[in-house]
Amino acid sequence: MLENLLDPVILFFAMGLLAGLLKSDLRLPEAIYEVISIFLLMAIGLKGGVQLSKTSLSEVLIPAGVTVLIGLSIPLIAYPVLRRIGKFSEADSAAIAAHYGSVSAVTFAVVQTYLDRLAIAYEEYVTVLLVVLEIPAIAMGILIARMKTRKHKIDYGLLFHEVFLGKSIYLLIAGLLIGWVAGPERIQPVSPLFFDLFKAALAFFLLEMGLVAARRISDLKRVGLFLFGFGILMPIASALLGMGLGYLAGLSLGGSVVLATLAGSASYIAAPAAMRIAVPQANPTLYLTASLGITFPFNLLFGIPLYHWMGTILYSIGG
């Protein structure tokens, strides 16, 4: 646990968080933030694509199917908890549930660097699981909201455009395709930029994410204690689900830790945009604060080592 907190990437995040909490005037120019986020998404996709070109696609099918199952079930578990215990409105509950079923690509990048640092191997195709997990939960959240609340006229054209052509999904898929088609040798000329500099760029990005998360933390008073608890306990429950299903699907320890982290992470790019269009009556402050202000920092600082620890126990019992 302590070892994780000493990783420079995590320290950058902590320093960003601190700067935000102390109201420092530190702020990354918007254009730089945009460039780094595009760079990271592209690099995550490329890395996954290159690794994917070394495996056969048939190996991916079962884990991908399990991942879709996780994405569909998390909102179904989260919704009644939010609605009955948290007393949130139907729309708010459905929107928050969708965020927790969907994923955060940055959290995925951090768990990869975590496992790389500890030299724990994981399956080459995990990036595919990241892409696969992003959408089902959003669809499920919208479905729940449609069933439970007043019928809202949804602009489906705009919605599909935001979900599939929004920058996060588009860049991940584009990177995957480029890496997969080009393969390990042809990718060499671009690898100094996209692979060697990846961790430094991630650290820089997390400094800004710390600032953004800190601004969300100031909204905590408005969202209440329940959501704070939910933002920590829900990822742990989802991670348990991901870990268990990863184990049953025959993933390695590393692969299951990645899947658990993916299940435990909450979206803050694709899901908010989709929810704003499809479930506009839901309050964005609630889902953004929960996902960005609580769950994202929790996963980075404590969640990932915790999921790793859970995996170590499961794999030592199960063999």
Place this chain on the structure above:
Amino acid sequence: MEKKKLVTIVTESILEKKIAKDILRIGARGYTITEASGQGERGMRSSDWEQSRNIRLEVICDSAVATRIVEHMSKTYYDDYAMIVFVHDVEVVRPEKF
């Protein structure tokens, strides 16, 4: 110089494409969009996070179109989105443009 109306809409950037399309359909000839930030009853709308960015859309049109825009906006978006709409009297040099 001829009298026209300037309709200003401050709202969430996610609605940009949608309201731009609405406005042209209603009968405006063009519009101008700038990024905006500020604070209102729906909380701080800062430009630091793309999901909470705001835009300011301005349209110059005749008063009939202005009325229709205001009606359409309040009916379609007021309930669920952060949106402010206000109308100014303006004088324009080339009325045929609007």
